[in-house]
Amino acid sequence: MKKLSARRRHPLAAVVVLLLALAATGGLYAAFAPASKAQADETAQSLAIEEGKKLYQVGCASCHGTGGQGSSDGPSLVGVGAAAVDFQVGTGRMPAATSQGAQVPRKKTIYTQAEIDQLAAFVASLGAGPAVPTTNEYSPEGADLGRGGELFRQNCAQCHNFTGKGGALTHGKFAPTLEGVSPKHLYEAMQTGPQNMPSFPDTTLSSENKKDIIAYLDAVNSDETKNPGGLELGGLGPVSEGLFAWIFGLGALIAVAVWVAARTAKAKKS
Amino acid sequence: MSTNPSNESGARREPPAGERVADWADGRLGIYSLAKANMRKIFPDHWSFMLGEVCMYSFIIIILTGVYLTLFFHPSMNEVVYDGSYVPLQGQLMSEAFNSTMHISFEVRGGLLIRQIHHWAALIFLAGMFVHMMRVFFTGAFRKPREVNWLFGFLLFVLGMFTGFTGYSLPDDLLSGTGVRFMEGAILSVPIVGTYISMFLYGGEFPGHDFVARFYSIHILLLPGIMLGLMVAHLILVFYHKHTQFAGPGKTNNNVVGMPLLPVYMAKAGGFFFLVFGVIAAIAAIASINPIWGIGPYRADQVSTGAQPDWYMGFAEGLIRVMPGWEINLWGHTLVLGVFIPLVIFPLVLAAIAVYPFIESWVTGDKREHHILDRPRNAPTRTAFGVAWLTAYLVMLVGGGNDLWATHFHLSINAITWFVRITFFVGPVLAFIITKRICLGLQRRDRDKVLHGRESGIIKRLPHGEFIEVHEPLSQEQLHTLTAHEQYQPAEIGPLVDENGVERKLKGSQKLRAKLSTAYFGEENQIPKPTAEEYKEITSGHGHH
Numbered sequence: 001m002k003k004l005s006a007r008r009r010h011p012l013a014a015v016v017v018l019l020l021a022l023a024a025t026g027g028l029y030a031a032f033a034p035a036s037k038a039q040a041d042e043t044a045q046s047l048a049i050e051e052g053k054k055l056y057q058v059g060c061a062s063c064h065g066t067g068g069q070g071s072s073d074g075p076s077l078v079g080v081g082a083a084a085v086d087f088q089v090g091t092g093r094m095p096a097a098t099s100q101g102a103q104v105p106r107k108k109t110i111y112t113q114a115e116i117d118q119l120a121a122f123v124a125s126l127g128a129g130p131a132v133p134t135t136n137e138y139s140p141e142g143a144d145l146g147r148g149g150e151l152f153r154q155n156c157a158q159c160h161n162f163t164g165k166g167g168a169l170t171h172g173k174f175a176p177t178l179e180g181v182s183p184k185h186l187y188e189a190m191q192t193g194p195q196n197m198p199s200f201p202d203t204t205l206s207s208e209n210k211k212d213i214i215a216y217l218d219a220v221n222s223d224e225t226k227n228p229g230g231l232e233l234g235g236l237g238p239v240s241e242g243l244f245a246w247i248f249g250l251g252a253l254i255a256v257a258v259w260v261a262a263r264t265a266k267a268k269k270s
Numbered sequence: 271m272s273t274n275p276s277n278e279s280g281a282r283r284e285p286p287a288g289e290r291v292a293d294w295a296d297g298r299l300g301i302y303s304l305a306k307a308n309m310r311k312i313f314p315d316h317w318s319f320m321l322g323e324v325c326m327y328s329f330i331i332i333i334l335t336g337v338y339l340t341l342f343f344h345p346s347m348n349e350v351v352y353d354g355s356y357v358p359l360q361g362q363l364m365s366e367a368f369n370s371t372m373h374i375s376f377e378v379r380g381g382l383l384i385r386q387i388h389h390w391a392a393l394i395f396l397a398g399m400f401v402h403m404m405r406v407f408f409t410g411a412f413r414k415p416r417e418v419n420w421l422f423g424f425l426l427f428v429l430g431m432f433t434g435f436t437g438y439s440l441p442d443d444l445l446s447g448t449g450v451r452f453m454e455g456a457i458l459s460v461p462i463v464g465t466y467i468s469m470f471l472y473g474g475e476f477p478g479h480d481f482v483a484r485f486y487s488i489h490i491l492l493l494p495g496i497m498l499g500l501m502v503a504h505l506i507l508v509f510y511h512k513h514t515q516f517a518g519p520g521k522t523n524n525n526v527v528g529m530p531l532l533p534v535y536m537a538k539a540g541g542f543f544f545l546v547f548g549v550i551a552a553i554a555a556i557a558s559i560n561p562i563w564g565i566g567p568y569r570a571d572q573v574s575t576g577a578q579p580d581w582y583m584g585f586a587e588g589l590i591r592v593m594p595g596w597e598i599n600l601w602g603h604t605l606v607l608g609v610f611i612p613l614v615i616f617p618l619v620l621a622a623i624a625v626y627p628f629i630e631s632w633v634t635g636d637k638r639e640h641h642i643l644d645r646p647r648n649a650p651t652r653t654a655f656g657v658a659w660l661t662a663y664l665v666m667l668v669g670g671g672n673d674l675w676a677t678h679f680h681l682s683i684n685a686i687t688w689f690v691r692i693t694f695f696v697g698p699v700l701a702f703i704i705t706k707r708i709c710l711g712l713q714r715r716d717r718d719k720v721l722h723g724r725e726s727g728i729i730k731r732l733p734h735g736e737f738i739e740v741h742e743p744l745s746q747e748q749l750h751t752l753t754a755h756e757q758y759q760p761a762e763i764g765p766l767v768d769e770n771g772v773e774r775k776l777k778g779s780q781k782l783r784a785k786l787s788t789a790y791f792g793e794e795n796q797i798p799k800p801t802a803e804e805y806k807e808i809t810s811g812h813g814h815h
Contacts, residue, residue: 059654093324100684146352146361153566157574160446162565163795167575168673172682175575219358220564227373229386229558237445241559242581245393250401250550253324253394254317260316260542264529 046120052122055115059095080192081129082120087188088257089116091181093195103195130191130201137207138187140215148216153211155200163220165226165235167195183214193219313535314515314528318409320812321402322508323539327546329501335388336490342378345486347442347479356563364442364567364747367482371441371562386402386554391724392434394550396582399427403623407656410644411514412627414637419507422500424624431496431582438488438580439559442482447568448577450481452590459609477570517754519747523584532541578670578735586616588669592690619666621657626652633786634758647716648755650709655704658698667692706795713797716752720800721808743809753799763785805812 007013057066063074070076074096077085088094092107099105111119120132153162160165163176171197178186190210193199200210214231219225221235287292296302313319346366352359354369355376375379401679403423405670413419416495435453439446454476458464458694473480512526521527528533536730565574579587589612630652646653669690676683723741730738742753763784768774 005475008663020810059333067713076812086629101680115760146360149358149566150362153569153572153574157444157572159575160567162574165576167674170682171684172676173682174677187295213757227558227561228381228563229561231557233557235561235564236580236674237565237576238560239584239674241557242393242584244553244557245390245581245603247399248398249394249550249553250324252553253398253546254321255400256545256549257320257542258317260538260545261315261320264315264534 008091039115046123049125050117054117055119056122056131060119063097068123077123079127079129080123082124082132083124083130083188084192084194085120086116086132087185087192087194091185103174107174133184133187133191137184138211138213138214140183140218142219143208143211143215145212145216145219147209148212148214148218149220151205152213155205156213163235163238164217165221178217183218185213193196232247284341304803308509309530309532311509311531312526312528313513313531314458314526318405319513320542321398321405324398324499324546325395325402326505327543328391328398328550329497329551330543331391331547332388332395335384335391335493338384339388340490341376342370343367343372343440344382345440345480345483359563362567365482367440367442368562368567371443375563383554386559387551389559390554390557391550392437396427396430396434397424399430400508400582402429404660405657407626408646409514410640410649410652413640414631415511416507416640417627417631417750419504419511420428421624422504423508426463426497426504428620429449429493429500433489433493433497434580436798437486437651438560439485440482440489441633442571443560443562443565444568444574445565445577447477447561448573448716449579451476451570452579455614457607459606459613461605461610461619473733477568487713489771514643518796519750520625521642526641533569537635541776576673582668584670585619585663585666586612586670588666588672589615591672592687622712626655633761633783633790635761636758642754644755647707647709647712650706650713650796654702654705654707658702661697662694662700665690665697670693683744710797717797717800720749720752721805757796757799758791760784760791
């Protein structure tokens, strides 16, 4: 101890103490701090995030910001969840760079489902949000059709029409037709509330109820739906019916009247 | 009068069975004299004269199919649970009215087809009446002696609208329930009495338990009963006045040129009935109408987008949709102008076309009978008024479907609403001016055709090098048709001061009438038709023109 004690006034003593202290705190931190975040592992999830980030930088960052924080051209994506990405990109609504008009319409999807999953994984990593539903959650099998219809008329028909044929909103915006929308995307739309649509989280509309609605739409507005009355005329109600009655109903009858009137009895055969 | 055939059996053979039946009936009903007077009744031939028939036949079809529907329909609002064959509604609560309509559509044999024939025929009936009314309007067939029959026809149209509306409400589906709610709102907007009328009509707070049963008796008994009576009166008057005809050689104000009722018209009309039935049945078999299974049962807390009435109420829907939501709050009371003003304009729009014949006859002061129809161009002011009215009506129809215009043409619904608001006022004025100019242009063309003949398209070069187009003179028949109409002179009110220089007392109405008369028949407002002298002078051998 004498040696130490003798050198305690050495000019470098303070430096040595400082180094030791730093090494101790650093070592302790390395030993006790939570390791997961600092670790760079090689699991599939992190690979997807890594790939998704690359796709994001190319296709999305110009509007939503490099870190998903949003800009004047696009909202923040922190906390929107994988379900929102899967819906927006999966229905072709995003990227919206080429879209014009009051609302981003559905268009051709430009990413593969694998790429969409990677993008979704990256956006989900920015903050917690609803995950992509499993097949079990959205599959219409075993659901209550009647209840689904009632819920649809209660919550959806105001904008999407009785059987989901779509309708107009203000200033050129619109509630799109639900024909040909996959059950997964229907579920995600309800869950996340894209664009003008309100969101219906599980606390508002339970997972079961969403399934009922999907089953109802599957029954009344899909390719397999048979309309017992004949041509559906768009399923838009009295406007298209009135147009049909005027053009084909009265039109045909006037044509028939012209035909009958033209064939008149002749007094003499000429 | 012998009843014993054995007396004369040697001299005369037994008359054939048909004759005996006719004789039997005549002896008891006196049909021979009735038939004799009317069997040879002459009707002129023109397709537009058959529009009324379209209406009559579709009305008959509506009655026939309606009777079938009453056999299965339950006009009750008691709640039941659906357990029919349409799966997506199973287990849902609904009124018995809706339930029985579902039953008609899915379980009753032929029920859906009959329901669709009934509904399509109703739309076509109203459309037919509309076009029939326009035909009568634009050809001036409403003039004396047919003014009363014009009003009968107009009443039939208005009653048809309400019969249609009450029928459309009966299934108690979400769409029609919204329509009934709309009606409740309109009634509530009436100051002071609105609440009382609403409570009386619905038997308490909307929707109550009564309106389906009440609308049912109005729809199947009251209104069709009145309509049937009016239609019979309408037909009796057509018989009594005889049918109008277009001007042409041999056709005068005192004759009717055409075919006799029996056998020609009976065969034609009978055949036409089946053609009308066939067309409507084919449409009902091809296209669905009012698919209540997709619309769902009515609940006051639910609504769908695209909630419109059938087309004949569409202009009322338009009035409501485009009207700004004004309201006045005074002393704890609300006057909902946004609903009340459309409610007032609705009958005014209809009345405008109904009273027009009386305005015109007042302006012309013509008390003679008219059985020769006008060509629309020869009555430019009337034609222009009709087109202006149609423009206002159509603009409101656009307003009534503004959401579908928006979605199908990718437009902003707000922009459409503003377009309709402005066009409702500007459109009829423009239509009036443009139509009048077109009519006058056509009158000028007729005048040229009469005086100079038809353009033959043959170009001739004369010896001195001039090119001319050869005009072919019209035949005598064509000349007659183009010049048969008579032209009124504007009414004179005479000098404003009498011979002593004292100002004459003129009523305001007299001055107005003179002004209107000038607007109708003044120098700029009709082209004088060519006179015989003009024609002679031009065609008396001065060569080409």
